Amino acid sequence: AQSVAQPEDQVNVAEGNPLTVKCTYSVSGNPYLFWYVQYPNRGLQFLLKYITGDNLVKGSYGFEAEFNKSQTSFHLKKPSALVSDSALYFCAVRDNFGNEKLTFGTGTRLTIIP
Amino acid sequence: KAGVTQTPRYLIKTRGQQVTLSCSPISGHRSVSWYQQTPGQGLQFLFEYFSETQRNKGNFPGRFSGRQFSNSRSEMNVSTLELGDSALYLCASSPGTSGMSLRTDTQYFGPGTRLTVL
Numbered sequence: 001a002q003s004v005a006q007p008e009d010q011v012n013v014a015e016g017n018p019l020t021v022k023c024t025y026s027v028s029g030n031p032y033l034f035w036y037v038q039y040p041n042r043g044l045q046f047l048l049k050y051i052t053g054d055n056l057v058k059g060s061y062g063f064e065a066e067f068n069k070s071q072t073s074f075h076l077k078k079p080s081a082l083v084s085d086s087a088l089y090f091c092a093v094r095d096n097f098g099n100e101k102l103t104f105g106t107g108t109r110l111t112i113i114p
Numbered sequence: 115k116a117g118v119t120q121t122p123r124y125l126i127k128t129r130g131q132q133v134t135l136s137c138s139p140i141s142g143h144r145s146v147s148w149y150q151q152t153p154g155q156g157l158q159f160l161f162e163y164f165s166e167t168q169r170n171k172g173n174f175p176g177r178f179s180g181r182q183f184s185n186s187r188s189e190m191n192v193s194t195l196e197l198g199d200s201a202l203y204l205c206a207s208s209p210g211t212s213g214m215s216l217r218t219d220t221q222y223f224g225p226g227t228r229l230t231v232l
Contacts, residue, residue: 043223045223101159103159107156107157
């Protein structure tokens, strides 16, 4: 069965500093990985996804994520954090056979400190 | 293009009642998925519909059901509501084309329906 772990419930970063939100996954076959962000009282907004190819994926709002197959990780990064980046971030995974459902991690609350 | 819309945005019901939530996908999208989000359980997959057929189902009791219409709009129904059904119910749509793209498709989420069961 596929699963996703987000080891940090809360991450605090000073404005202007680089940020990293961690995600590790477990799948039987090849992973398809996604990052979403959720603002208060809103649905999830798609940030980026990894399907195949270049291990560094660039997405919306200056975010990027690095796929590392040997460490089964897909960490979300941004070079310079903005206060407006404060939100709840979810990592999600599908594998390439079996059930096609998207499995989400438990979420990481990112707080950018001015 | 308009995004995914969900109605109503907020609902208050009492135990034992039933509720129907509605989701209109992005124009052209044929797949609709439903999720339940709670502080304790996080995001849990309910079911997915494609071309009016349920294609995948999560681990929820039979009180939770859904359907999809020919225009891809979807509804989910919860019967005999329990206090534990209080949650944010999210709908997501994706293009839902065939083959491997089923797995690589991005799901686009609506704003959710906040259900409170008293």
